[in-house]
Amino acid sequence: MLAKIHVTLKNGVLDPQGKAIEHALSNMGFDGVDAARQGKYFELDLAETDREKAMKNIEAMCRKLIANTVIENYSIELE
Amino acid sequence: MLAKIHVTLKNGVLDPQGKAIEHALSNMGFDGVDAARQGKYFELDLAETDREKAMKNIEAMCRKLIANTVIENYSIELE
Helix, strand or coil: CEEEEEEEECCCCCCHHHHHHHHHHHHCCCCCEEEEEEEEEEEEEECCCCHHHHHHHHHHHHHHHHCCCCCEEEEEEEC | CEEEEEEEECCCCCCHHHHHHHHHHHHCCCCCEEEEEEEEEEEEEECCCCHHHHHHHHHHHHHHHHCCCCCEEEEEEEC
């Protein structure tokens, strides 16, 4: 089973990488970008075939390792 | 218009971050993760309302700034 995980900064947390991208795009002549945010994306191949168990497992991985839940949100899709 | 961009390493390119996550998960007792890959995720708010123009614009941004097309693939979703 393939798990796709998105980790993004919570609202209100400063995103210097996103700001840098915004400024770089504007300096390169790309107008009309009102905001840019950078997050992380993970793909995990899992041996587990039970969706519910897999979801529970991945939530634990996100909380304990993949996301910093103080400043980041995570979302999980299973395929 | 919101653009969601995923940037992932091309097949065959070494992914040390993904390997580190694999090993860390296994050391923490999470079994059954056959492979982990890390990519990047971007969200851009665009003033453009024409989907076709927006797509063309974002492709140019990806090629010139956001992705390193020598080693990375990018995919774009518009919302």
